[in-house]
Amino acid sequence: MASKRGEAVYRIYRALTYGVSPLVRLHLRWRKFRGREHSLRWRERLGCPSAPRPTGRLIWFHAVSLGEGLAAIPVIRCCLEMRPDVNVLMTTTTASAFEVIKNRLPIFPLDIPSAVDSFLRYWRPNAVMLMESEIWPNLIMGAARNGIIPELVSSSNSSIDHIDAIKVFIDSPFAIANFDISEGDTKTLEQFWAQLSHRKVWMASSIHKGEEKVFLEAHNMLKQKHADILTIIVPRKPQHGQDLALKLQDEGATVALRSRGELRDFYRLTPIAVIGGSFLKGSAGHNIAEAAAAGCAVLTGHHVGHFSHMVAEMQRVNPLSVLLVSGERLVEVVNQLFDNFKILEAHRVAAKQAYLALSSGIVKKLWEMLHFHVFMKSISRADDDVEKLNTTEKL
Numbered sequence: 001m002a003s004k005r006g007e008a009v010y011r012i013y014r015a016l017t018y019g020v021s022p023l024v025r026l027h028l029r030w031r032k033f034r035g036r037e038h039s040l041r042w043r044e045r046l047g048c049p050s051a052p053r054p055t056g057r058l059i060w061f062h063a064v065s066l067g068e069g070l071a072a073i074p075v076i077r078c079c080l081e082m083r084p085d086v087n088v089l090m091t092t093t094t095a096s097a098f099e100v101i102k103n104r105l106p107i108f109p110l111d112i113p114s115a116v117d118s119f120l121r122y123w124r125p126n127a128v129m130l131m132e133s134e135i136w137p138n139l140i141m142g143a144a145r146n147g148i149i150p151e152l153v154s155s156s157n158s159s160i161d162h163i164d165a166i167k168v169f170i171d172s173p174f175a176i177a178n179f180d181i182s183e184g185d186t187k188t189l190e191q192f193w194a195q196l197s198h199r200k201v202w203m204a205s206s207i208h209k210g211e212e213k214v215f216l217e218a219h220n221m222l223k224q225k226h227a228d229i230l231t232i233i234v235p236r237k238p239q240h241g242q243d244l245a246l247k248l249q250d251e252g253a254t255v256a257l258r259s260r261g262e263l264r265d266f267y268r269l270t271p272i273a274v275i276g277g278s279f280l281k282g283s284a285g286h287n288i289a290e291a292a293a294a295g296c297a298v299l300t301g302h303h304v305g306h307f308s309h310m311v312a313e314m315q316r317v318n319p320l321s322v323l324l325v326s327g328e329r330l331v332e333v334v335n336q337l338f339d340n341f342k343i344l345e346a347h348r349v350a351a352k353q354a355y356l357a358l359s360s361g362i363v364k365k366l367w368e369m370l371h372f373h374v375f376m377k378s379i380s381r382a383d384d385d386v387e388k389l390n391t392t393e394k395l
Helices: 002-019 021-033 042-046 066-082 095-100 113-123 137-145 183-196 212-225 238-250 263-269 289-293 305-317 330-339 341-359 362-394
Strands: 058-063 087-092 127-131 151-153 201-207 230-235 272-275 297-300 322-324
Touching (some): 002 021, 058 066, 066 087, 066 362, 113 137, 289 341
Parallel strands (some): 058 087, 058 127
């Protein structure tokens, strides 16, 4: 009964997405006109390819945002090292993630039948790995029709479960890509550090709309005691940053806008990182691993949602590794860290040590899980298809 109901719901969904496809295409052109889509690659959202498909087996990784894309990279590297015969396709949804990760990633197609069918027909993936929890019915059913069961790789769960034989949840919050810093980037960081070394610096990262009030009030209160304070605010969405900058300029504040994709650099420069998306009711927090890996004293609000397991694991290793604070106590805690160098250093060291302890071997563990749950199945399916094809040709 439930399966029939689900099939009926999907048929309705597919019919609706098919019906609105012309409007979606017009909306996409309008977004391109307004600069909301990549000027040269926007057709990829309609399933039109922009790169040749490599020969051989292909595993498709899809990451919604920049953070998920960066978290997937060490796993992909491990896959390529362990299985050099397998090709990897990686896509992203957001334009900001696409721009930052080398401008080389194909863009994820819209979940309309024509776009999904065109994408799958061209790339013919042997397995599909969806990072986090974006579920698209046309994609899932289209992949299933081609003999592929998409798998869901989640950074917020602590165990592996099968749900309706579609998803695999894997604990990967500590899988953070380590990139080599180029000589130019090193010089830029050194220049930043020379400018900031004599100032009190703290950062609020991945803040959501509405949270800016918490951090702006904190900045104004901290400035009363530390006249040279520098507050770095990194909104979750780029447009939010532009709106916030205009608002601050109207209020007479000195504002410097930086380009996208510099979050990692700022983590290396600031001793204190407050992770946003956690100070308002209904929030679900953000991954704290990147800040901890950079050696920041890590603070977060109490509304961490499914990242509560990650916070608890960090605190289990060292209680000083993560500080849970309310918006009302934020100024008090940051002042304590500014005023006592030894306490600040203790929290920074604790965060990095906890991260290193928990991340040790995590990528290898992920590979073993993926190899068992995904690669063995997808490769065996591909081998079966080749065998059937050869048998047919002989007949």
